[in-house]
Amino acid sequence: MCYGISIYLSESHSFNKNWVEKAAKNGFQYIFTSLHIPEEAEVNFIKQVKSLGKMAAEAHMEVMADVSPASLRRLGLSFTELPSIADWGISGLRLDYGFTAKQIAWLSHSLKIGLNASTTDEEQLKELLDEGLQTNQAEAWHNFYPKPFTGISRQSLKERNSLFHRYGIKTMGFIQGDDRLRGPLYEGLPTIEDHRNVTPIDAALELRELGTDKVCVGDLNLTDQTLKEFCSLMDGTVPLYVELNEGYEHFYKLIHTNRMDAAQYVIRSVESRGMELLYDQEAHNSETFKKGSITVDNKLYGRYAGELQICLEDLPANPNMNVAGYVREESLSMLKWVGSGQKFVLHKK
Structure with a gap:
């Protein structure tokens, strides 16, 4: 372009x-x-x-x-x-x-x-x-x-x-x-x-x-x-404005790539699983991960541990996943452009 x-x-x-x-x-x-x-x-x-x-x-x-x-x-x-x-x-x-x-x-x-x-x-x-x-x-x-x-x-x-x-x-x-x-x-x-x-x-x-x-x-x-x-x-990177919770700030400004075999319901960061960080399970009271929720798989998810995902629509909450933050309202419309192999970056407003 x-x-x-x-x-x-x-x-x-x-x-x-x-x-x-x-x-x-x-x-x-x-x-x-x-x-x-x-x-x-x-x-x-x-x-x-x-x-x-x-x-x-x-x-x-x-x-x-x-x-x-x-x-x-x-x-x-x-x-x-x-x-x-x-x-x-x-x-x-x-x-x-x-x-x-x-x-x-x-x-x-x-x-x-x-x-x-x-x-x-x-x-x-x-x-x-x-x-x-x-x-x-x-x-x-x-x-x-x-x-x-x-x-x-x-x-x-x-x-x-x-x-x-x-x-x-x-x-x-x-x-x-x-x-x-x-x-x-x-x-x-x-x-x-x-x-x-x-x-x-x-x-x-x-x-x-x-x-x-x-x-x-x-x-x-x-x-x-x-x-x-x-x-x-x-x-070549789609910018997303997000708010990350304490303990997950290291994901700011990193270049992430959605997997080539893009999932229907979530954006999956290729790079996050290579960071070799393990997260203990964190309690979350919600029964639903809302669209725009940023999650990270905790160590209960075995080989998936550490993977960062962004929900593309409301999904059932999962105890194997921690809530790391959320995409701000003004960037929710941008999620549809993060397709197969697309790079994206998480910015603090």
Whole structure:
């Protein structure tokens, strides 16, 4: 997976510079910007685009810019001059409405091209290929949807991803931020409508599950805590916020791996059984281990002793297992992403 951020030229230079530097430091690799958003009509585009290109180069990040024919006029460029935008530090262009298949295919020989993944159908895609589109220079970018209840469904995104993957083209989807949301509606900028009310990390994991190759934060920024979560995700690890009981604090910050033969009802840590720690039986009054309960097998469980598990749903309590802690409410939705062979880490809030 590859992760990116969005930069809006109407924001101050200092705000954008700080966000680019912070995102780059936390592993984000590319920038999306739009050159035809109505709210940005007063922006000095040539100066701002060149400034963004320089900023991105210093942070070693690529820039993909959303353009329309109107954008070209504001940039003072003709279509045939578009390849020169690479000299401004722009890596590629997402060509929205107003361009022909022949133009898009021609441009793919000199710049990375972003197709509209949400609206381009197979017939149009075949026309682009017939005109000479370079698939190794093309990506398919979904839209984001500022207005509530206008985003697409999970199934629609999955089907669109499958279409482009059949032709060797990677896809990108947007997730909303969780710090400053972008106006004028301030309702988040996701691709999937149901992601409007979930955490950015949860949305990113679902986009991955649905076959999306790249994830971009549509809004203005992320909290520092969420940035740390994305650092874990970029390392291939699902972050879980938990509370561990006294005597089990050593499980914090360790990298665990769910077994390849993933169990239906629990997550089983491969690493915990190699720690060779034996635990005496501890009394617990509950008849049920609730979903999110973190258990460790005590020495009554014989060869299983020491194994850490996380309950994926309510299960009958077992005297051979000690309660080591619990997954916090905000991380319960993340458990479904800890599948076969998936690494995870237990963080203290």
